[in-house]
Every structure is written in structure tokens, then in C-alpha cells.
Amino acid sequence: MASSGPTTSDAVSGRCLIIAILVTLLGVTGTLAAPWARASQGDFEARLNEAAELNITAPWRESQAVLDELRPRLAEATIEQRARFELIEARNLILAGDFEAGLARIDQLLEQPIPTAQVLRARTLGANAAIVSRRYNRGFELLNAALAMPGLEQYEQLASELLSLASYAYALVGQPELGLEYGYRAIDLAREHDTERGLCVVQQRMGFNNKIIGRYEQARHHYESGLEACEDTNDELVSGIIQYSLADLLRLDGDLEGARALFEQALPRMEATGFPNGIAEARLYWARLENELGNDEKVTELVTPALSAFTESQAWDYLAEAHQLLGEVAIRAGRHAEALEHFEARLAANQEFQDLDRNRRLAYLEVEFDTRFKEQEIELLREQTRVAQLEAETQRQNARLRWISVIFGLLLILALALWLARALRERRHFHRLSQTDGLTELYNHTRFFELLEEAAARVRRDGKELSIVLADIDHFKQVNDRFGHLVGDEVLRHTSRVLKEVFGPSALIGRIGGEEFAIALPDAGLSEAAERVEQLRKRLAGADRRRTDPPVTLSFGLARLETGESPEEMRIRADEALYRAKNSGRNRAEFAQST
Numbered sequence: 001m002a003s004s005g006p007t008t009s010d011a012v013s014g015r016c017l018i019i020a021i022l023v024t025l026l027g028v029t030g031t032l033a034a035p036w037a038r039a040s041q042g043d044f045e046a047r048l049n050e051a052a053e054l055n056i057t058a059p060w061r062e063s064q065a066v067l068d069e070l071r072p073r074l075a076e077a078t079i080e081q082r083a084r085f086e087l088i089e090a091r092n093l094i095l096a097g098d099f100e101a102g103l104a105r106i107d108q109l110l111e112q113p114i115p116t117a118q119v120l121r122a123r124t125l126g127a128n129a130a131i132v133s134r135r136y137n138r139g140f141e142l143l144n145a146a147l148a149m150p151g152l153e154q155y156e157q158l159a160s161e162l163l164s165l166a167s168y169a170y171a172l173v174g175q176p177e178l179g180l181e182y183g184y185r186a187i188d189l190a191r192e193h194d195t196e197r198g199l200c201v202v203q204q205r206m207g208f209n210n211k212i213i214g215r216y217e218q219a220r221h222h223y224e225s226g227l228e229a230c231e232d233t234n235d236e237l238v239s240g241i242i243q244y245s246l247a248d249l250l251r252l253d254g255d256l257e258g259a260r261a262l263f264e265q266a267l268p269r270m271e272a273t274g275f276p277n278g279i280a281e282a283r284l285y286w287a288r289l290e291n292e293l294g295n296d297e298k299v300t301e302l303v304t305p306a307l308s309a310f311t312e313s314q315a316w317d318y319l320a321e322a323h324q325l326l327g328e329v330a331i332r333a334g335r336h337a338e339a340l341e342h343f344e345a346r347l348a349a350n351q352e353f354q355d356l357d358r359n360r361r362l363a364y365l366e367v368e369f370d371t372r373f374k375e376q377e378i379e380l381l382r383e384q385t386r387v388a389q390l391e392a393e394t395q396r397q398n399a400r401l402r403w404i405s406v407i408f409g410l411l412l413i414l415a416l417a418l419w420l421a422r423a424l425r426e427r428r429h430f431h432r433l434s435q436t437d438g439l440t441e442l443y444n445h446t447r448f449f450e451l452l453e454e455a456a457a458r459v460r461r462d463g464k465e466l467s468i469v470l471a472d473i474d475h476f477k478q479v480n481d482r483f484g485h486l487v488g489d490e491v492l493r494h495t496s497r498v499l500k501e502v503f504g505p506s507a508l509i510g511r512i513g514g515e516e517f518a519i520a521l522p523d524a525g526l527s528e529a530a531e532r533v534e535q536l537r538k539r540l541a542g543a544d545r546r547r548t549d550p551p552v553t554l555s556f557g558l559a560r561l562e563t564g565e566s567p568e569e570m571r572i573r574a575d576e577a578l579y580r581a582k583n584s585g586r587n588r589a590e591f592a593q594s595t
């Protein structure tokens with residue numbers, strides 16, 4: 001006889017409940033059991049590990065007995081050990097069906113400063129327990145907080161358990177693809193770190209995920225792999241879950257005898273764990289099969305004891321399905337009043353389930369929305385930080401550029417200043433060259449007569465005197481011829497120096513020809529000029545003359561600027577006087593004739 005049980009959605013969601021509880025418990029227990037190797041660190045540690053191990057392999061009461069024995073010694077425990085103790089106990093409370101107390105214990109633990117691994121453990125266990133007990137907001141909050149923990153994958157088995165929980169939770173709220181994605185990550189992690197227990201848990205969840213989206217072949221494959229891993233780790237709980245889940249798959253596949261054989265193994269196994277929700281789920285699954293086979297008595301026998309467990313754990317979908325089955329049995333037996341009661345109970349349970357399902361999706365969406373919103377906020381903040389960094393970098397570059405420009409500008413100004421100073425120096429040099437005679441550094445011909453003009457104008461204006469002396473070295477050609485031009489040059493320079501010394505700074509002295517000099521004496525008359533000439537002759541002939549110097553004499557022509565006379569006219573007269581001095585035997589001075 002065909003079953004007309006609850007909707008597929010009801011059945012699927014109901015199945016989740018038991019699986020989730022079992023897997024939660026399994027996950028935490030598995031993690032806690034891991035530090036067996038540290039038993040030698042002390043009796044407390046060893047007993048704590050024993051309690052954790054018992055949580056996997058025995059009914060929860062056995063591990064709780066160990067915890068109760070350890071409780072008086074909690075004061076000597078480390079923070080980490082206390083956290084593990086609390087987590088095992090919280091898990092036991094949940095296994096015993098007291099979700100509220102279990103979750104309160106986890107919340108308390110999360111408020112304390114505990115190692116990161118314990119935080120991850122507590123969040124994973126809390127998320128699972130909250131989701132299983134219909135506290136979806138809290139469940140997804142804890143799940144997302146755990147998933148957001150940095151460096152998650154370094155926690156290996158813990159991370160694998162968390163990802164497998166995420167896999168289950170997302171499948172539960174209608175996101176099976178996301179669930180599969182998390183599941184594959186969890187499988188990879190479990191394989192990578194060779195954790196059989198992790199593999200056992202995640203394969204079971206992946207079996208569930210595939211089953212609810214109708215991929216029975218894949219579901220079966222995951223369940224079978226999971227069963228192998230679970231048997232290896234003596235995990236009675238998950239082994240039992242997988243067995244009755246596989247049996248349900250066989251039923252769906254039409255292998256009813258195979259399914260029954262598996263149920264016969266799974267139910268006693270579940271009963272041995274003492275976990276009421278798991279036992280009730282196994283009974284319901286089996287009852288589906290017996291309903292299909294028309295074994296009404298067996299259906300009643302299986303389902304009736306499960307009703308209270310479903311009601312207590314608010315597994316409304318399962319409860320609805322159970323009442324549906326019992327209602328059908330009652331109809332077939334002609335007990336119509338009883339059937340009506342069951343169908344009414346089914347309707348009520350379905351109503352509860354619809355509310356629950358809506359709440360579940362809403363909770364997921366709220367947390368998901370909140371998370372996405374926060375992610376967007378974080379992304380926005382990151383973007384703002386990036387922009388600020390870019391701006392700061394741009395400002396730094398601008399400041400650098402400004403400095404470079406300033407330095408470059410200063411260097412340019414300096415180079416220009418140097419170049420200008422050099423140009424000015426050169427200009428002054430060339431200017432001086434253009435006015436002086438390079439050999440003697442006396443005024444050259446042009447400059448001398450310019451200055452003479454100016455001096456003449458000045459003395460005329462001031463009503464003072466001005467005399468001029470033309471001096472020409474005697475027989476200079478012979479000096480050159482006898483001693484060479486270099487000596488001749490030296491004679492010219494020496495003569496110039498003596499001229500300057502004798503006539504003093506007020507006199508204008510110029511070299512106006514090869515060996516011919518002109519001296520203008522402002523404010524001086526002929527007698528003073530003659531006196532100086534005499535001094536000069538003595539100096540050249542006497543004291544100043546070195547023994548190696550060739551004998552040098554000069555002939556002089558002296559003239560005084562007459563009233564109304566131009567400097568040129570004065571010069572001509574002085575020239576004539578010089579000519580006379582030369583002709584009169586040289587080495588002498590002649591006065592120019594007055595006009």
C-alpha cells in the first residue's frame with residue numbers, strides 16, 4: 001500500500017533536524033577527542049580527553065559521568081581545558097535535548113577570553129545547536145561569525161566541521177548549491193589533513209545535500225564514503241544516521257528489502273546512542289518503508305514512540321508526517337475518528353512547520369542581508385582607504401615635485417648667477433684689456449688720450465695747470481737686438497713700474513707706442529714735471545738698475561697746457577721737444593716751446 005505522507009519539503013526539512021543535531025554533536029566531540037595524545041600531561045587532561053572520546057563512541061551520559069567526576073578539580077585546569085570541559089558539557093546538554101541550557105553555556109563561554117580555536121569550536125557547536133533548535137537568527141549569526149574568522153583553514157578539522165555545517169545550513173534554507181560548495185571545501189580540507197572523523201561528518205552532510213536536490217546517486221556515494229570513515233572512527237552516532245539515510249535512499253530506489261535490512265541495523269545502533277531525536281528520525285524513515293509495504297502494525301509500532309520526541313524538539317515536519325502515516329493506518333483499519341484526529345494533528349503540525357520554515361528563511365535572509373550589507377560597507381571603507389592612500393601618495397609626490405622644482409630652480413638661479421658673475425668678470429677683463437696695454441698694464445694709446453681730454457677739461461674748468469711728458473727709450477732696437485725681445489719686454493715692464501712709482505697715482509700714464517710713454521700730470525706745472533723726470537732718470541740709471549739689466553736711458557719732451565690750447569696741440573709741442581731731445585744726443589729732457 002502506497003504511503004501518502006507529508007510533502008517532500010516537509011520530509012526533507014524534517015530529516016535535517018536529526019542529522020543536524022547528530023552532526024553537531026559529532027563535530028564537537030571529534031574535535032575535543034583529538035588531544036588524546038596529550039594524556040601524559042596529567043591525569044586531568046587524560047580524563048578530559050576520555051570524556052571527549054566517549055562523546056563520540058558512547059551515549060552522552062558516559063562522558064557526562066567523567067565530567068562530573070572532574071568538576072571538583074576544575075580550579076586546577078588551564079583556560080583551554082576549562083573551555084573544552086564547558087564545550088563537552090554544552091554538547092551533552094544539547095544531546096540530552098536541553099538546547100536552551102546548552103546554548104546558554106556556549107554564549108557564556110564566548111564572553112570569556114578563550115583561545116581562538118575554542119572560539120571557533122564554540123561558534124560551530126552553537127550555530128549547529130541553534131539551527132537545529134529553530135533559533136535561526138542566532139544560528140546564522142554564529143555560523144557567519146565563525147566563517148568570517150581569519151585564517152580559518154589553519155584549524156584543519158575544526159574548519160572542516162564548520163564548512164560542513166555551513167554546507168548543511170545553506171542547504172536547509174534553500175541554497176543547496178552554496179551548500180555543496182562549502183561541502184566540497186570541507187571534504188578537501190578533511191582529506192588534506194587526513195581526518196577520518198571530519199570526512200565522516202562532511203560526507204554525511206553532502207549525502208543529505210544531494211538527497212534534498214534529488215541527486216540520489218551522488219547522495220548514495222557520499223553516504224557510502226562517509227559510512228566507511230565513520231566506522232573507522234567508531235562513530236556510532238553518524239554511522240547510524242548514515243545507515244538509516246541510506247536505507248531511505250534504497251526505499252526511494254525501490255530496493256525495499258535492502259532498505260529494511262539496513263533499518264534493522266540502524267535503529268538498534270541509534271538506540272544505543274541514547275539520542276532521542278536520532279532514534280525518532282530512524283523510526284519515521286523506517287515507517288515510510290513499512291507504510292509502502294502495507295505493514296500497518298509495524299508502522300504504528302515504529303511511529304508512536306517517536307511522536308513525543310518530535311513534539312519536544314518541535315520537529316513539526318516530522319510530526320506532520322508521523323500523524324499522516326498513523327491517520328492512513330487508522331483509515332485502513334476503519335477507525336475514522338482516530339484518523340480524523342491524526343489528520344487534524346497533521347494540519348496543525350504543518351501549520352507550525354510553515355511558520356518555522358518561513359522564520360528559517362527569513363532569519364537566513366536577514367543575517368545574509370546584514371552580512372552582505374556589512375561586506376559592502378567594509379568594501380566601501382576599503383575603497384575609501386585606498387582613495388585616501390592614493391591621495392596621500394599623490395600629495396607626497398606633489399611635495400617631492402615641488403621640492404625638486406625648488407631645488408632645480410635654485411640650482412638654475414645659482415648657475416645663472418655664476419654664469420653672470422663670470423660674464424661680468426670677463427666683460428670687465430675685456431673692458432680693461434680694451435683700455436690697457438697688456439704688457440705693461442699702463443693705459444693704451446686710445447685710453448690715455450681720452451683721459452687726457454677729460455683731465456684737460458677738468459683743469460681748465462678748475463683754472464689749474466696740466467703738464468705732459470713724452471718719454472721714449474733710447475736705442476731700444478739695440479736692446480732687442482743684443483738681448484732679445486724677452487729682455488726688451490722686461491725692460492718695457494720695468495720702465496713702466498718705475499714710471500708709476502715716480503709719477504704717483506695722480507698721474508695718467510700710458511704706453512702710446514712701442515717704446516714710447518706719455519705721462520699727464522694734472523695740477524702740475526713744467527718745473528714739477530721736470531723734477532719728476534729727473535728723479536726717473538736717476539732711478540733708471542742708478543738704484544733701481546740691476547747689474548744684469550741692460551743700460552736704459554730715455555729722452556723726454558715736456559709741455560704745459562697753454563690757455564686755449566687743445567691737448568692734441570700740447571702733445572704735438574711735446575713731441576717736437578722729444579724730437580729735439582733725441583737729436584741733441586738722447587738721455588735728456590727738452591721743454592716745448594710756448595705757443
Ligand SMILES: Nc1nc2c(ncn2[C@@H]2O[C@H](COP(=O)(O)OP(=O)(O)OP(=O)(O)O)[C@@H](O)[C@H]2O)c(=O)[nH]1
Binds near residue numbers: 472487
Ligand atoms: N721687445 C720689444 N720691442 C719692441 C716693442 N715695441 C716696439 N719694439 C721695438 O722697439 C724698437 C724701436 O726702434 P726704433 O724706432 O728704431 O727706435 P730706437 O731703436 O729706440 O731708437 P731711438 O728711438 O731713435 O733711440 C723696434 O726695434 C721695435 O721692434 C715691444 O713691445 N717689445
